Amino acid sequence: MITINALTKRYGGFLAVDDVSFTAQPGRVTGFLGPNGAGKSTSMRVMVGLTPPTTGEALVNGRHFTDLPNPGREVGVLLDASAQHAGRTGRDILKVAALTMGLPVARVDEMLALVGLTEEEATRRVRHYSLGMRQRLGIASALLGDPEVLILDEPANGLDPAGIRWMRDLLRTFADDGGTVLLSSHLLHEIEVIADDLVLIGNGRVVAQGTKAELLAAAGTVVRGTDVEALDTALTAAGLMVTRTPDKALHTDASPDMVGRVALAAGVALTELRSADGAGLEEMFLELTAASQREGVAA
Numbered sequence: 001m002i003t004i005n006a007l008t009k010r011y012g013g014f015l016a017v018d019d020v021s022f023t024a025q026p027g028r029v030t031g032f033l034g035p036n037g038a039g040k041s042t043s044m045r046v047m048v049g050l051t052p053p054t055t056g057e058a059l060v061n062g063r064h065f066t067d068l069p070n071p072g073r074e075v076g077v078l079l080d081a082s083a084q085h086a087g088r089t090g091r092d093i094l095k096v097a098a099l100t101m102g103l104p105v106a107r108v109d110e111m112l113a114l115v116g117l118t119e120e121e122a123t124r125r126v127r128h129y130s131l132g133m134r135q136r137l138g139i140a141s142a143l144l145g146d147p148e149v150l151i152l153d154e155p156a157n158g159l160d161p162a163g164i165r166w167m168r169d170l171l172r173t174f175a176d177d178g179g180t181v182l183l184s185s186h187l188l189h190e191i192e193v194i195a196d197d198l199v200l201i202g203n204g205r206v207v208a209q210g211t212k213a214e215l216l217a218a219a220g221t222v223v224r225g226t227d228v229e230a231l232d233t234a235l236t237a238a239g240l241m242v243t244r245t246p247d248k249a250l251h252t253d254a255s256p257d258m259v260g261r262v263a264l265a266a267g268v269a270l271t272e273l274r275s276a277d278g279a280g281l282e283e284m285f286l287e288l289t290a291a292s293q294r295e296g297v298a299a
């Protein structure tokens with residue numbers, strides 16, 4: 001379990017992380033989502049003891065990372081896959097990490113097989129690795145100590161579509177076996193497929209958090225009917241916020257159940273009624289983080 005309590009990080013006069021609180025629970029994948037510069041990496045650096053918080057705290061299994069006696073056995077970390085020693089081979093990097101953690105060297109081969117790095121690739125120096133290979137090596141390092149918790153910053157970076165699916169399955173299995181996974185991304189689609197819970201951050205502040213199901217429900221309903229005008233009028237009269245999508249559907253904040261009842265009462269035949277799902281969540285994500293979106297600011 002990861003617990004973040006009122007975490008604030010200030011760099012001089014600049015507030016990079018502003019009173020952030022959330023928990024990442026065992027058995028669940030928590031997606032930490034926000035646009036570039038939102039404060040995800042800074043928060044994660046605080047979690048693993050690389051950056052001291054200004055105020056607040058980040059706990060892993062109830063303790064500060066720096067107080068864990070053998071941190072790699074409790075929490076696997078991948079923050080920057082390019083930060084590995086470029087002059088060493090992948091196998092050597094894992095070997096050194098295994099020895100530091102007091103693990104049998106046989107564990108290295110297990111991890112190389114798990115992340116799909118071949119024998120030949122494992123003996124190449126990391127400076128000759130592609131970004132995707134570095135990412136796989138970083139995941140192998142994170143899993144080496146058989147930890148209960150994973151903290152991964154943009155782990156899908158550089159992976160090809162098959163690699164992304166592989167990573168998704170790996171993290172799903174890890175969480176299904178009772179592990180805690182926190183992974184960050186600035187890409188909603190990447191995270192919404194795998195995450196059970198979401199924490200949305202913009203400008204250093206949490207702008208929304210909850211289960212994916214709750215956030216999807218909050219993203220509203222898309223509805224189409226044979227008479228769009230009558231449907232719009234009925235929904236508006238029922239006190240619902242209605243917007244028209246470019247493809248002539250209506251979008252409201254209410255649940256499909258509520259929208260269906262209003263349409264029935266108004267005698268409008270529906271041709272489509274569904275929760276807004278990913279598209280709605282994306283819209284919500286863009287709205288909630290608009291103040292911190294460079295494009296939003298420019299607009």
Ligand SMILES: Nc1ncnc2c1ncn2[C@@H]1O[C@H](COP(=O)(O)OP(=O)(O)OP(=O)(O)O)[C@@H](O)[C@H]1O
Nearest residue numbers: 011014016034035036037038039040041042043186
């Ligand atoms: N050491 C530092 N000194 C000053 N400012 C910093 C420092 N580290 C981070 N920042 C600033 O804090 C803000 C948050 O950065 P952070 O790297 O946490 O964002 P992020 O959400 O991980 O973004 P991205 O998706 O682009 O990786 C940024 O404006 C960044 O410039």
